[in-house]
Amino acid sequence: MIEAIGLTKRYGDKTVVDAMTFTVQPGRVTGFLGPNGAGKSTTMRMVVGLDRPTAGSVTVNGKPYAQHRAPLGEVGVLLEAKAVHPGRSAREHLLAQASTHGIGRRRVEEVIELTGLGPAARKRAGKFSLGMGQRLGVAVALLGDPHTLILDEPVNGLDPEGVLWVRTLLRGLAAEGRTVFLSSHLMSEMALTADHLVVIGRGRVVADAPVADVIALAGTPAVRVRTPDARRLAALLTREPGVELASTAPDVLEVTGITTAQVAQVAATAGVPLHELTLTQVSLEDAYLQLTGDSVEYRSTAADATTRPVAGAHR
Amino acid sequence: MTAALPATSLPAASTRPRTVVQPVTFGRLVVAEWVKLRSLRSTWWTLASTLGLFVLLAANRTAGMASIADHMPDDFLVMPVYATSGVVIAQFVLCGLAVAVITGEYRSGQIRATLTAAPTRLPALWAKLAVVVGVVLVTGTIGTLLGWATSAFWFDALGQSIDLTDPEHARLMLGVPLYLAAMAALAFGIGAAIRSTAAGITAMFGLVFIIEPAFSYIPIEPLQKLAAYLPTAAGSRLVTSDTVGSFISGTQSTTLGPWAGFGVLLAWVAVTLVVAAVLLRRRDA
Numbered sequence: 001m002i003e004a005i006g007l008t009k010r011y012g013d014k015t016v017v018d019a020m021t022f023t024v025q026p027g028r029v030t031g032f033l034g035p036n037g038a039g040k041s042t043t044m045r046m047v048v049g050l051d052r053p054t055a056g057s058v059t060v061n062g063k064p065y066a067q068h069r070a071p072l073g074e075v076g077v078l079l080e081a082k083a084v085h086p087g088r089s090a091r092e093h094l095l096a097q098a099s100t101h102g103i104g105r106r107r108v109e110e111v112i113e114l115t116g117l118g119p120a121a122r123k124r125a126g127k128f129s130l131g132m133g134q135r136l137g138v139a140v141a142l143l144g145d146p147h148t149l150i151l152d153e154p155v156n157g158l159d160p161e162g163v164l165w166v167r168t169l170l171r172g173l174a175a176e177g178r179t180v181f182l183s184s185h186l187m188s189e190m191a192l193t194a195d196h197l198v199v200i201g202r203g204r205v206v207a208d209a210p211v212a213d214v215i216a217l218a219g220t221p222a223v224r225v226r227t228p229d230a231r232r233l234a235a236l237l238t239r240e241p242g243v244e245l246a247s248t249a250p251d252v253l254e255v256t257g258i259t260t261a262q263v264a265q266v267a268a269t270a271g272v273p274l275h276e277l278t279l280t281q282v283s284l285e286d287a288y289l290q291l292t293g294d295s296v297e298y299r300s301t302a303a304d305a306t307t308r309p310v311a312g313a314h315r
Numbered sequence: 316m317t318a319a320l321p322a323t324s325l326p327a328a329s330t331r332p333r334t335v336v337q338p339v340t341f342g343r344l345v346v347a348e349w350v351k352l353r354s355l356r357s358t359w360w361t362l363a364s365t366l367g368l369f370v371l372l373a374a375n376r377t378a379g380m381a382s383i384a385d386h387m388p389d390d391f392l393v394m395p396v397y398a399t400s401g402v403v404i405a406q407f408v409l410c411g412l413a414v415a416v417i418t419g420e421y422r423s424g425q426i427r428a429t430l431t432a433a434p435t436r437l438p439a440l441w442a443k444l445a446v447v448v449g450v451v452l453v454t455g456t457i458g459t460l461l462g463w464a465t466s467a468f469w470f471d472a473l474g475q476s477i478d479l480t481d482p483e484h485a486r487l488m489l490g491v492p493l494y495l496a497a498m499a500a501l502a503f504g505i506g507a508a509i510r511s512t513a514a515g516i517t518a519m520f521g522l523v524f525i526i527e528p529a530f531s532y533i534p535i536e537p538l539q540k541l542a543a544y545l546p547t548a549a550g551s552r553l554v555t556s557d558t559v560g561s562f563i564s565g566t567q568s569t570t571l572g573p574w575a576g577f578g579v580l581l582a583w584v585a586v587t588l589v590v591a592a593v594l595l596r597r598r599d600a
Contacts, residue, residue, distance in 0.1 A: 049434045050427055051599040066434035073336030075431075083428040085355065085419060092354035093428070099347035100432040102337030110334075140428065145334035 031194030086126025130157030455492030552576025
């Protein structure tokens, strides 16, 4: 379990993490979502004591990370793709980390096997691909068989097979009752892997809820209808109670507050031909964009075009 | 009563033997640092070239002395000085290694792995220091012995030898590994404080090549007095023969005795390491 209370990190007058309070529970996969620069990595680094919080505190399994006598047995952490000297082999790197906690050679071989590093274990880490580097990072995280795992973008650089492997592994570890906390910018991956989400924007927690609830925040699903007789169908549908309509194209209607069956019924009764009738699911991506919309650090220039400084601002 | 439960009622997951994880201790950190140091090829290249330098310079200097021995007063034929003259260049190689051992961790990101395994931080620094100092002591000892063996080829021609029962001979021979270890510790402390390989090596060598000589060459009495207390000038007194002088520092100062000088170097080392330790505790990694 990870508990952050009022966690804050400032660099000069720039606040990167702003009074974050959240709890990561054991037995499920908690996703940590936010735009680039939102403070995900900084938060994770504070959890394991690499960065010192400006204010607030964070504990892992009831204690600050640094107070654990055998921290690798409590928390496994993957922060960057490569936290390895490029001249050292994967096996020697694992062996060095294992030595600090009296972890035997057998466990080193076990995690090499588990992460599929076998053929590359003797290779120098500097020659690793991004994907192999990630596997080594996961191997390091698993070394102490920890109760809690913290992984920053673990699927970054992995091939589809690797992505599936990480997903299965993390779900399995959560099912064993462990705490799994991972960040990712891949929304589709998050939707498949996480049970619970902590969404942040500009250093603040903007949502802390089960994945389904976060999606629900973005609104209800709509029914999409394509018909050559859109005007007549629209008139018929507005008579139904609680229905709202929008038109995205001359022959397309987006209808909310009604089921696909009801739309089909209305159309059939009136003899309106339908070319398409779909329930459009709100994606996690939509929900995410809506939640973090006003907290994106680096916006594309198109969005900024309207906010050019006025001439009077020049001194 | 859990003891009364039959073993078969335990969940399947717990039948898998859990990985044995033991608390982090200083000894375990030393082992880990040794694994890290020995697993880099550059370590072995560096140590091998250090030993090569001891052999080469011993041969060069002793043979050189043999060719001009007739014109030399016996006072100048202090064999340990020539046998260990490799120390002049070996110190730079070993100091470079000592800087890179710690700055390399920052450059590669390894430091994050190191500090997540040892989150109280200082024990990891001291463990690394212990390994560096240990390796330099052993290398310095082997280098000194190789230098001795090499220069022995010319002992007959010179009518000289090395006699460890002679206090000055013993001090010069024993002093080489000690001096190298102290200089490596100083370099390690500078590297740990500066965190960048290029800047660390520049700072270390700048100190030895530029700042120290600058002090001793400025013809102002108090500055020259002060120069004797700078790290290399003070520390190298341990490996300086009173008659031959030093190959390491340009100064011929005998303001400090050999062991007092070495003590001054150790004080510099201690100050540097305290600064490095305070910075390591304070800074984000």
